[in-house]
Amino acid sequence: MSVRLRPGDPARLGGYEVLDRLGDGGMGTVFLARSPQGRRVAVKVVRPELSHDEEFRGRFRSEVNRARQVPPFCTAEVLDADPDHDPPYLVVEYVEGPSLAQVVREQGPLGAAQLHSIAVGVATALTAIHGAGVIHRDLKPANVLVAPGGIKVIDFGIARAFEATSQHTRTNHMVGTVSYMAPERFDTTSGRPVGPAADIFAWGALVAHAATGRSPFGGDSATATAMRILTQPPDLTGLGGPLRELVSRTLEKDPAARPTARELLDALLTAATPGAAGGPAQLLGAMPTASASPAAGGDGQGQPSMSPGLATAGRVASRRRGWLTALGATAAVIAVLVPAFLFGPQLLRGQSKPDPAGSTPSGSPVTSGPPVTASTPASGKPTASPSASVDPTQGMLAGQRRFLLHVVEIDGDLSLPSHGEVKVGNGTGKDALFVLEPVGVDYMIKSTNPEIAHRPCLGVKVDSEGYKSLVGAGCRPTKATLFTIFREGRDDKGRASYSIINEEHGPVQWSPTKKEIFVEFLGDAPLDTTFSLVDRGAV
Template sequence: MATPLRPGDGTRIGRYDLVGRLGEGGMGTVYLGRSPQGRPVAIKTVRIDFTGDAEFRARFRGEVNRARQVPPFSTAEVLDADPDHQPPYLVVEYVDGPSLATKVREDGPLTGSGLHGLAIGIATALTAIHGAGVIHRDLKPGNVLLAPGGTKVIDFGIARAFEATSRHTRTDQMVGTVAYMAPERFDPAPGGRPTTAAADIFAWGAVVAYAATGRTPFDADSATATAVRILTQPPDLTGLPPALHDAVEWALAKEPQDRPTARQLLDLLVAAPTSASPASPSAAPPVPSAAGVAPSGPVPPDTLPPGRRGRRLRTAAIVGLALAALAGAGLVAAHELSAADKPEPPAAAPSGGPASRPTPSPVDTHAAILRGKHRTLIHLAEADRDLALDLHDNQVVAGDGTGAKSLFVLVPYGVDYLIRTLRDTASAAETCLGVKIVPDGPASLAPADCEPTAATVFSLSAANGTDDKGRPTYWMTNEAYGFVQYSPTRRAVFVQEVGDARPLSTFSLVDRGPD
C-alpha cells in the first residue's frame, strides 16, 4: 500500500510521475509512479550517498542490464533504468499484492495447493533469473509478492552492485537477511567463497519452510545464534508437508555443490503431488544426495569420506570468524528476527485421549515481547535508564522506568517494528514512536500516528551482548534517519544519521507482562 509523498520527494523522476511511497530501506526509496502511458510502476531510487561513487554506478549499470534480460514470468519485469540520473533509479513492474511476509503474519502459514504453487512459482522465478546469469542474493519473504495472477519475485540481481562496492560495503559486511543466507555467505576468510546461484537455492528452501510453518528452519533468538545454526545444525522442518520435505531438505544442504539447481527443483516440484497423507511420508520422491543415494540421516564425522570430513572441519573453523563478521556487519547483514519469523508455536497434537495432552511449557517472555504479545521497557544498557515519553515536551527521554510513559509494545511490521506507546490508554487512537526532525539539531523521537512510514518503522539488530541482567542487547535503527542513540553528557535521546557513524547505544527489552 502506497503512502503519501513527503516534502522534498518531488513529483517526477526522469519520464515518470511520482504518486506515492511504497517503502524505504538502507539502499534507497521505492516510489509508486506512473509511466508516460499511465501505467503504474515501482521506481527504486538509490540513496544519495551512493551516487558519487563511479564504481557503484558502473556496477549498478551492469547489474541492471543483466536484470533486464530476465524473462518476466514469475518476476517483476525490469522496465527501465537510468544509472546516470541523480539519483540513479530502476523502474520495474508494479505488483499489486501483499508480500509473503505480510500474508503469513496476517493469515498464518500457507497450506495445500497454495503452498505448493508458491514453491513452484519461486523456483520458476529462480530458473529465469539464473538462466539470465543473475543471482538474487536477497531472496526472503519480503521479496516474494502474492499477485492475483501468481507469485512474483522482486529485487533480483541489484544487490550485487551494493555488495561489491568497497566504499560502502567493507570486507566484513554482507547484503542479505541472516535467516535466509546460505552457510558459505558467512565465510569471511580473505577471498572467501564466491556467492553463486546455489545461495539462492538455500534461500528458496528457507522461504518455503517459512511459508509452510510460519518460522525459519534455523530459528533462534538472535541473528548470531541463527547464523551458528545455519553453519552447524540440520534444519528444523517439523510441520512441512511430506510433498515438499525432500525438496526443501535438499535445497538446505550445507555445501553449495550438494544443492539442486533451480531447474532440478522445478522438475521435482512439478512431479510431486500437492498433498500427501501423514501416514505416507514416502509419497514424495526421494531426493538424491551428491552421490546419487537418498540421504538416510546424520553420518558420524569419522565415517565421512575425507573430502566431506574436511568440509565439517572447515565449517567449525570459520564459525568464530563468521560471528566476528556478523558483529561488525549487523546493521547491513540483517534485522533481528521478528514476529514475522517467530509466530506463536502451535499446540502439540495429543497422542491419545484427554489424559495425554502435553503440559504447557513456560512462556518465553522475550519471544513474546518480539511477537508483540507483552509490554516492555526499552532499557538503555549503557546508561541503566529506560526510554520514556516526556508528556510536557512531547519527546522521548531517558527515564527511571516507572509509569505508563515508559511502557511500550513492539508491533511487528515485516522484519521491523512499530513501537506503540501505552502513555494514554484512554485515547481511541494508538500512538507510536516516530522520528522528529529538529531544525539546527539532531533528529529526536516523538509520538506519532501508528501508521507504517519511513519515520515510524524501526529495526532491532542483535548487538551480540547482554545487559547487566543477562538480557540480549540490540541496536535500534530507523533506516531512513539513522541510529537511536543516547548522549550521557547532554542526557538526551537522539537519532544520528548513519553516514560513517557507528551505533554506540544498545537497548534491551524488559518484560512487563501481557499486553
C-alpha cells in the same frame, strides 16, 4: 500500501511522474509513478550516499543489464533504469498485491496446496533468473509478492551491485536477511563468489517459513541465527509431506549438495503430476551431482574445479547449463499444473495492498530452446542422447560443441597459438577452435588445440603499465579466467552476437589502432566489439 509523499520527495524521476511513496528498504526508497505512456510503475531510488560512487554506478549498470534479460514470468519485469541520474533509479513492473511475508504474518502458515504453489512459483522464478546469468542474493518472503494472477519475485540480482561495492563490503555489512543467507555467505575469507546455490538455500528457508510461520534456523539474535545456519540442522517441525525432504536437501551446508533451480522445479512438478512415480526426494536422488565437495576437489560453491580428475564434473555442469534454457516449456507446464486460483483468492482473501518493504525489485547468456539431454554411462562421462534435438547455438553455450570466436566488426576470428598470445586471423587451423566451460553463471573459454596442454583457457593479463591483454591461461576459475557472455543482437549473417565481459577487468575489445584484442572498461562509451559463435561440430 501508500505512505504518502514527504517533503523533499521528487515530483519526477526522468520521464516518470511520481505519484506516491510505497516504502523504504535497505537499498533505497520505492515510489509509485506513472510512465510517459500512462502505465503505473514502481521506481526504486538508490540511497543518496551512493550517487557519487563510480564503482557502484558501474556495477549497478551491469546488474541492471543482466536483470532486464530475465524472462518476466514469475518475476517483476525490469522496465528501465538510469544509473547516471542523481540519484540512480530502477523502474520495474508495479505488482498490486501483498508480500508473502505479509500474508504469513496476517493469516498464519499456508495450507498444503497454497504452499506447493508458492514453492513451484518461486522455483520457476529462480530457474528464469539463473538461466539469464543472474543470482538473486536477497530471496526472502518480503521479496515474493502474491498477486491475483500469480506470484512475482522481486529485487533479483540488484543486491550484487550494493554488496560488491567496496564501501559496502565491510565486516558484518552484507546485503540480505540473515535468516535466509546460505552458510557460504558468511565466509568472507575464501574469496569465492556466491553462486546460485545460495538462492536455493534461501528457497528452502522461505518455503519452511511459509509452512510454519518461523525460520528453520531462528535464534534470539542475528548472530545466533547465523551460528545455527553454520552449525545446526534446520528445524522443520510442522513441515510434512513430499516438500519436507526436498526442503531439507536445499538447506544442506555444502552448496554442491543442493539441487539446481531446474532440478528443484523438475522435482516439484513431478510431485504435482498425478500418477508420477516417486516424489521430489526420489527424483533428486537419481540426478547427478554438479560438482564435488571441497574435500574431493570442488570449490564448495557448486562449481567444479577444472583439474583433469574432475573433467566429468565439468561435463555434468555443462549439461545442467543446457537444462536451464528450457524456460518456455517450463512456463507452459506451470500454466497447467499451477492454476491461478491457488495464488489468488486462496492466498489474498481480500488483501490487495502491496508490502511497503517489498513493492519493487532491485544481454542473455543462454538462448531459449529445447533442453539439452544427456545420459551417463558406466564410464561416468555424459553422452548426448541419440533422440535429443540440440540447437547448435544452445549446444555451444552448454559446452558441447566447438566454435570459431568471430569478431563481428572486423570479420576476423580469434586464435590461441601455442605461444599463448591471442591473435586475430581467418579462422583456419586448430588454434582457432574453442569450447565453453560453464562455471556457475559464468564461463571459461577453452582452446581445443591439442598442442596447448598447460594454458588452454583465455585469461586477462595485466602488464606493468596496466595494459590488459587476452592470453592463454591455466583452466582454473579465477577472476582472470571467468567471463560473462551477454546477448547483443545479430551479425551480418543473422547469427546471434554477444559481448564477452570479464567482471574484474572489463569487456573484450578490438583496438583499431594497435590491431589487437585487449580488455578494458569503457565507462559510458558504447560497446563496439561483439562476437558470434560459428559452429564447428560436437566436442
